[in-house]
Amino acid sequence: MSMPNQTFRTRVSEGLQDAYRRNVVGKVQDYFRAMRNNIFEELGNVEEWRERAAQIRSHTIENLDAYLEMFSENIQKNGGHVAFAADAAEANRYIQSVAKQHEVKTVVKSKSMVTEEIHLNGALEDIGVEVFETDLGEFIIQLDNDRPSHIVGPAMHKSKQQVAEIFSKKAGETLPADAQELGRFAREYLRDKFFRADMGITGCNFGVAESGSVVIVSNEGNVEMTSSLPRVHVVVMGMERLVPSWEELDVLISLLPRSATGQRTISYATAIHGPKRENDLDGPEEWHVVIVDNGRSKLLGTKYQQALNCIRCGNCSNVCPVYRHIGGHAYGGVYNGPIGAVITPLMENLPEWKELAFASSLCGACTEACPVKIPLHEYLIELRHDVTETSEDTWSERMVAHLFGTATAHPSLYEMGQKAARLPFLSSAAGPMKAWQENRDLPEPAKQTFRDWWRQHKGGER
Amino acid sequence: MKVALFVTCLADVFFPDVGKSVVQVLESQGVEVVFPPDQTCCGQVTFNSGYWEDSKKSAKHFIEVFENEEYIIAPSGSCASMIRLHYPKLFEDEPNWKKRAEQVAERVYEFSEFLVHVLGLEQLQASFPAKATYHQSCHMGRGLGLINEPLQVLSKVEGLQIEPLPNQEDCCGFGGTFSVKMPEISVAMASEKIKHINESGADLVITSDLGCLMHIGGFAKRQGNGIRMLHVAEVLANQKG
Numbered sequence: 001m002s003m004p005n006q007t008f009r010t011r012v013s014e015g016l017q018d019a020y021r022r023n024v025v026g027k028v029q030d031y032f033r034a035m036r037n038n039i040f041e042e043l044g045n046v047e048e049w050r051e052r053a054a055q056i057r058s059h060t061i062e063n064l065d066a067y068l069e070m071f072s073e074n075i076q077k078n079g080g081h082v083a084f085a086a087d088a089a090e091a092n093r094y095i096q097s098v099a100k101q102h103e104v105k106t107v108v109k110s111k112s113m114v115t116e117e118i119h120l121n122g123a124l125e126d127i128g129v130e131v132f133e134t135d136l137g138e139f140i141i142q143l144d145n146d147r148p149s150h151i152v153g154p155a156m157h158k159s160k161q162q163v164a165e166i167f168s169k170k171a172g173e174t175l176p177a178d179a180q181e182l183g184r185f186a187r188e189y190l191r192d193k194f195f196r197a198d199m200g201i202t203g204c205n206f207g208v209a210e211s212g213s214v215v216i217v218s219n220e221g222n223v224e225m226t227s228s229l230p231r232v233h234v235v236v237m238g239m240e241r242l243v244p245s246w247e248e249l250d251v252l253i254s255l256l257p258r259s260a261t262g263q264r265t266i267s268y269a270t271a272i273h274g275p276k277r278e279n280d281l282d283g284p285e286e287w288h289v290v291i292v293d294n295g296r297s298k299l300l301g302t303k304y305q306q307a308l309n310c311i312r313c314g315n316c317s318n319v320c321p322v323y324r325h326i327g328g329h330a331y332g333g334v335y336n337g338p339i340g341a342v343i344t345p346l347m348e349n350l351p352e353w354k355e356l357a358f359a360s361s362l363c364g365a366c367t368e369a370c371p372v373k374i375p376l377h378e379y380l381i382e383l384r385h386d387v388t389e390t391s392e393d394t395w396s397e398r399m400v401a402h403l404f405g406t407a408t409a410h411p412s413l414y415e416m417g418q419k420a421a422r423l424p425f426l427s428s429a430a431g432p433m434k435a436w437q438e439n440r441d442l443p444e445p446a447k448q449t450f451r452d453w454w455r456q457h458k459g460g461e462r
Numbered sequence: 463m464k465v466a467l468f469v470t471c472l473a474d475v476f477f478p479d480v481g482k483s484v485v486q487v488l489e490s491q492g493v494e495v496v497f498p499p500d501q502t503c504c505g506q507v508t509f510n511s512g513y514w515e516d517s518k519k520s521a522k523h524f525i526e527v528f529e530n531e532e533y534i535i536a537p538s539g540s541c542a543s544m545i546r547l548h549y550p551k552l553f554e555d556e557p558n559w560k561k562r563a564e565q566v567a568e569r570v571y572e573f574s575e576f577l578v579h580v581l582g583l584e585q586l587q588a589s590f591p592a593k594a595t596y597h598q599s600c601h602m603g604r605g606l607g608l609i610n611e612p613l614q615v616l617s618k619v620e621g622l623q624i625e626p627l628p629n630q631e632d633c634c635g636f637g638g639t640f641s642v643k644m645p646e647i648s649v650a651m652a653s654e655k656i657k658h659i660n661e662s663g664a665d666l667v668i669t670s671d672l673g674c675l676m677h678i679g680g681f682a683k684r685q686g687n688g689i690r691m692l693h694v695a696e697v698l699a700n701q702k703g
């Protein structure tokens with residue numbers, strides 16, 4: 001999750017200039033809004049569902065150490081291997097060593113954000129392993145050397161024409177910009193990779209602690225192939241992805257697709273309980289689960305702990321007006337949208353990512369939409385507070401804030417300030433309201449303030 | 463019944479007519495309005511920018527000025543939500559102030575909320591022949607949960623026709639300091655809001671927050687689009703005949 005070599009401002013203006021992407025995101029958001037309303041209505045009491053889901057997640061995170069222990073013991077009982085990785089380097093080293101041990105030449109991958117976060121593809125390529133993303137969106141991104149722009153729809157920002165160009169380069173012939181044709185190319189291209197691959201790597205939506213199972217939901221069905229065809233299957237998951245038991249899973253898995261894409265159910269839910277057993281027809285011979293921390297435990301026990309409740313449904317992006325206009329790349333990290341703005345600075349470091357906290361109008365749409373009730377916009381306010389406490393380069397702003405605080409505590413000073421607000425200097429090209437004035441008119445200050453009017457008309461009364 | 467008016471800083475300097483309208487509507491309903499002259503600002507600007515210590519100074523002053531009033535009325539969903547939702551949180555570590563903040567929080571009402579829930583407003587002597595649309599500000603709607611209240615009071619205005627606003631729950635992009643710190647994004651949001659306002663076919667936009675009004679109106683004006691905007695109170699204060 002490293003910052004691309006661009007400032008936040010540049011990324012934002014690039015995002016704003018991308019007319020195609022803005023149009024698509026707007027349409028997707030409007031469509032989801034309509035879908036989600038219907039689909040959620042069907043559930044009955046939506047608020048109760050959210051409350052229950054939030055409780056499940058909070059309970060799990062509060063007892064994360066116990067559930068992690070239970071989960072990993074059960075994986076081992078089922079014949080799997082468990083590894084804890086404190087950071088990206090550790091996770092990559094472990095996966096590299098498994099690959100070397102099995103003389104892996106080809107890897108197929110499906111459904112994993114965390115591997116993007118730790119730059120696993122690069123690490124595998126470094127040791128001469130070929131890596132193929134098999135989910136359509138990730139496949140497009142990989143071929144184009146791009147980054148995902150949405151948690152659930154990573155290639156949402158690409159047009160059919162762009163995809164056709166990208167695929168044509170790979171195919172060595174001109175492919176038509178037709179969804180069917182492009183889909184067929186991807187399938188054919190990937191088919192033999194599936195059979196050739198010695199190792200499959202997937203993510204994990206939920207780890208079920210009571211049974212040591214890994215549950216992955218998808219719409220394309222690649223997960224099955226990625227996890228069962230190659231000899232070795234490696235699951236890479238964030239350390240917070242657990243649920244205590246199947247009962248809780250049921251609740252969360254009802255909410256995930258509804259929140260993510262407005263779907264009633266997902267097309268595929270794969271549950272993996274371990275490597276192939278004696279009488280099993282298929283499945284990998286060896287099964288590894290790599291549990292990645294990489295900054296997550298920094299949130300434990302802090303006021304931000306609930307950010308770990310996230311189930312990565314992407315719904316906060318689907319309703320966010322800022323995301324709608326600037327797009328996912330502007331956020332700079334792997335996780336974009338409101339949840340990205342919250343967790344990127346927390347998992348990495350605040351000073352480097354401080355603009356993200358301010359890239360919100362605090363409208364609260366994200367908080368309202370989050371199925372597990374993470375107080376996203378309130379966290380952004382908290383982060384701003386942390387920024388002012390820690391950063392050193394906001395001196396002039398800080399002075400203004402102090403003056404303001406002092407003035408509001410002293411009515412006569414405050415009134416002087418209110419009068420000063422009518423001075424032309426404030427709204428002039430060099431004044432503090434310059435940024436406002438570039439694109440908007442300021443209203444003319446009234447000839448008489450309300451308080452002067454009150455004094456004049458209601459004089460004597462307080 | 464006696465209420466204390468918190469006029470808010472934007473209304474005081476830029477939109478005094480809103481304050482006057484609030485007074486007029488309340489008085490027409492037989493309510494006595496007082497204006498504590500020592501009032502300043504609720505402190506939302508510094509709070510949302512992260513300067514909580516400075517915000518506390520504003521909040522303490524507000525509490526001192528208003529804590530003995532039974533009803534505190536603000537013509538602004540966002541200032542009312544600052545006081546109701548954030549004051550108690552600001553004083554997490556100062557139990558005494560927290561208690562005082564909570565008491566004040568319970569007594570603060572947004573204008574239309576007060577009319578509907580406390581006054582039980584039945585009739586108005588207001589008439590405003592226009593095709594209007596209502597912009598629901600985020601702090602009113604999501605923050606305070608006041609979605610129907612303004613529409614309820616507006617429905618009592620003779621001749622006023624309210625058209626639905628497409629994507630009505632979308633933020634207009636004001637967001638206080640956001641509008642200055644992230645001007646490009648803020649303006650992109652305003653521009654989409656104006657597109658939707660135009661689609662609604664209304665020739666008047668009514669809102670409960672002066673920040674939104676200043677932002678949408680200021681952007682429209684710069685674009686040469688003279689969208690007419692008013693605060694709910696100004697519409698209600700327009701007397702019949």
Ligand code: SF4
Nearest residue numbers: 310311313314316370
């Ligand atoms: S923060 Fe909430 S809405 Fe956003 S991705 Fe996570 S679970 Fe979904």
